[in-house]
Amino acid sequence: MNILDKFRYSKDDPSQLNISLKKDPYEKSNNNNTNNLNQLLSTSVKVSKEIFPNIYSAIENVFSRLKIKNNFNFFVTANHLQVQATCSAMPMGDSAEIILTSKLVELLNEEELESIIAHEVAHFYYQHASYPQPSSTKNRLEYLNLLNFSRAAEISADRIGFIGCGNLETSLRAMLKITSGLSEKHLKFNFSSYLDQLRELKEIKGDQNLMYSTHPNFLNRMQALIWFSMSNEYNEHFNTDKKGTFDLKNVDDKIYESIKKVIGDEVEYSNREVVSRALMWGSIDIFLSDKKFSKKEQEIFKKNFGDKSTESIVSLIKISNPKSIQEKISKTLEEASKLLKKDKEKIVNELSKLIKVVDGDKKIAENAIKKIKTNLKL
Numbered sequence: 001m002n003i004l005d006k007f008r009y010s011k012d013d014p015s016q017l018n019i020s021l022k023k024d025p026y027e028k029s030n031n032n033n034t035n036n037l038n039q040l041l042s043t044s045v046k047v048s049k050e051i052f053p054n055i056y057s058a059i060e061n062v063f064s065r066l067k068i069k070n071n072f073n074f075f076v077t078a079n080h081l082q083v084q085a086t087c088s089a090m091p092m093g094d095s096a097e098i099i100l101t102s103k104l105v106e107l108l109n110e111e112e113l114e115s116i117i118a119h120e121v122a123h124f125y126y127q128h129a130s131y132p133q134p135s136s137t138k139n140r141l142e143y144l145n146l147l148n149f150s151r152a153a154e155i156s157a158d159r160i161g162f163i164g165c166g167n168l169e170t171s172l173r174a175m176l177k178i179t180s181g182l183s184e185k186h187l188k189f190n191f192s193s194y195l196d197q198l199r200e201l202k203e204i205k206g207d208q209n210l211m212y213s214t215h216p217n218f219l220n221r222m223q224a225l226i227w228f229s230m231s232n233e234y235n236e237h238f239n240t241d242k243k244g245t246f247d248l249k250n251v252d253d254k255i256y257e258s259i260k261k262v263i264g265d266e267v268e269y270s271n272r273e274v275v276s277r278a279l280m281w282g283s284i285d286i287f288l289s290d291k292k293f294s295k296k297e298q299e300i301f302k303k304n305f306g307d308k309s310t311e312s313i314v315s316l317i318k319i320s321n322p323k324s325i326q327e328k329i330s331k332t333l334e335e336a337s338k339l340l341k342k343d344k345e346k347i348v349n350e351l352s353k354l355i356k357v358v359d360g361d362k363k364i365a366e367n368a369i370k371k372i373k374t375n376l377k378l
Helices: 034-043 053-066 102-107 110-125 140-165 168-180 191-203 208-212 218-229 232-237 248-263 266-290 295-305 307-319 322-336 341-356 362-375
Strands: 072-077 085-088 096-101
Touching: 034 072, 034 096, 053 072, 053 110, 053 140, 072 102, 072 110, 085 110, 096 102, 096 110, 102 110, 102 168, 110 140, 110 168, 140 168, 140 208, 140 218, 140 266, 168 191, 168 218, 191 218, 191 248, 208 248, 208 266, 218 248, 232 248, 248 266, 266 295, 266 307, 266 322, 266 341, 266 362, 295 307, 322 341, 322 362, 341 362
Parallel strands: 072 096
Antiparallel strands: 085 096
């Protein structure tokens, strides 16, 4: 396992998105954006040893540390307003263009550039360009979950930025310079003072507008890198003279909770609500698979969902035709199909337990479970 695979942020798990990715990001593909390359060749300056020796040296250092193939074209483009680097890659493509703005190059030193270059390389390696964009959906639940994934992708890339430059303080300096737009002439790099700002943000219950951001705020990202540098796995892998404080799973959980304290817990709350509704209406689907809702099944339902919900469902079944009940079940499962894979699997696993206790034909109940899996797009 290479460095990038080993240290990927665990919340950045594309298997939860029901998308197809290549096993090897460098696997040959015809899905490369030649038009973009042509445009860059005509509007920007391609990085070479002769034209940009310092940037070229930074690139070589990054790939030497990461021990992966350099399948990239690097460009510097004139932009004195934005301190920015971007990785331009097509979904499923086998190469990418990394564009550095002139303002970025002017602001950062060579070591800090290494951090930014490695960060952008990570976006390609992890195939983040293949993730569905939050703006691609009109479903609020899916939108919020995709934003969570976008933020998780940045945590993964930040780690590789740190590893690619080989120094924690360098990575943190680069973040601060990019966020402020200022050089060391105006900045003091007292990182504990910046984390005081994060504590202040958490104390006022964060900023819910950040829930709609594709990136975590820079304070969360700095804290995430510091925690990562304190992990057992990082210190063991790189044979540092420090003993790790946390294991990596614990670090990942701390990062997730820290970001949640800033953006709020609406994403988790929304997911829980949809899971709960899917479990309730999925249970009805299974119990009614034989066209009956027996007293025994009602007692099981009451145990799981309470007296009030049971009374409401029993009354609804009495006054509604089967088609309208089925439409409600289908609508609920359609909503739940926007959940992450782990939540959909939880729904199916919980509902599968009902097969043993249904009063009717268990084969019919098993078929109902199969239909639910299909509706959940599992």
